[in-house]
Amino acid sequence: MEGKCKALFLDLDGTLLNDQKEITPGNRTAIEKALAAGHRVVITTGRPLVSAIEQARRLGLTAPGCYLIAFNGGILYDMGAQKVLFKETVPxxxxxxxxxxxxxxxxxxxxxxxxxxxxxxxxxxxxxxxxxxxxxxxxxxxxxxxxxxxxxxxxxxxxxxxxxxxxxxxxxxxxxxxxxxxxxxxxxxxxxxxxRGLSKGSALLQLAQRLGIPRENTVAAGDAANDLSMLRAAGVGVAMCNGTDEAKAAADVVTTRDNNHDGIAEVIEKYLFDLCEMC
CATH class of the missing domain: 3.30.1240.10 (Hypothetical Protein, Haloacid Dehalogenase-like Hydrolase; Chain: A; domain 2)
Incomplete structure (x- = not known):
């Protein structure tokens, strides 16, 4: 699987999580399928690291192959190894x-x-x-x-x-x-x-490089203004249909299902596994 299409970058609120701040069963099953196939799953959020780690634990995203981008690109974290890979701060x-x-x-x-x-x-x-x-x-x-x-x-x-x-x-x-x-x-x-210079997009590119994953083999999903850089940086940028017009304009594609109806499961099936078949 090395070198295959397997880096999935997911915003939390309005994207992976529904309006009740929960993961839908369909999204959970799809993520488990992606991890079982050897893909990498990366939570990308503006939340602080402690909050992002707690959310990842609640979602069951703690195994090798799971990563976090916190503080909108300020920290890269390996959930499997439980260590910070990169950190930048405000003077x-x-x-x-x-x-x-x-x-x-x-x-x-x-x-x-x-x-x-x-x-x-x-x-x-x-x-x-x-x-x-x-x-x-x-x-x-x-x-x-x-x-x-x-x-x-x-x-x-x-x-x-x-x-x-x-x-x-x-x-x-x-x-x-x-x-x-x-x-x-x-x-x-x-x-x-x-x-200046930090963003979800810059963190996506940095983590993909660390993992040896070509940019064209990355998929990112988001819904809001702080996701724009990530949607533009990824090989495939996917905006949620419940997202802002700005996010939809920045993305390559828009989901047909929203964050309350397994939108990320749609992303995984259409743009992760289908892309892998072409690798």
Whole structure:
């Protein structure tokens, strides 16, 4: 099977998971079939590593051949070997002014250590509690980001009610720090801030190279703005039919079934095994 078409990169929310944040039986069976055939399955998410690992365990994706891309490309992780393959972080000299500007605008902003979400006292609110309940993580209140001694993987700005303040903040980040940072939406409520040059797409290419898998033998599925680079980088980029117009425009193909109706099973059958027959 070495050299065959076997690298499947899957977004979680809105793609592999249904609207109840669960994997459908059809999707689970298809993934088990892919792994049994010797293919690689890679969860690609903006979630922190701890949350991504917990989700992979709940999905049963812990065997050799299972990998994670967390923090929108900031970390590559081998589930079978339980080790980090690659990590890139945000310099502390960038974290502090970003937090200061978010505070000036009254925006909720958070960052991360290895195991927790980190917020300053003013952001110890329903926003962080709601977020942590979704991604299955704990949070800690720190006196100030000035107390950080380790560079974080990313920052996240949240507004569950209004997107306009997030758009304005994104534009400010890119105007002032665009040479070193990237900023984009992973969903309507979450504004991501990560090191420039990182993305799900760059992580896809890096992991495929590490695994000795040609780009043309990779398949990626996603539904949202932070999936665009991955959809464009893969040999076959598949947008979910429930995805954004932007995702559909970036993809090579669009599923006929959505995330609630075994859409990933469709991807595996049509674009993983069919491609393998042509290898």
């Amino acid at each position: 502390l000299d960038l974290v502090r002014p970003i937090f200061a500007e978010a505070e000036r605008r009254g925006l909720h902003i958070q960052t991360y250590d290895e195991e927790r979400v980190l917020v300053e006292p003013r952001c110890d609110s329903e926003n962080v509690r709601r977020y942590c309940s979704i991604i299955l993580m704990e949070y800690a209140v720190i006196p100030s980001v000035d107390a950080l001694t380790r560079e974080p993987a990313k920052m996240l700005v949240i507004d569950f009610e209004h997107k306009e303040p997030l758009i304005a903040f994104r534009d400010w980040v890119l105007e002032h720090y665009g040479e070193r940072l990237d900023s984009f939406f992973s969903c309507e409520q979450y504004l991501e801030i990560i090191p």
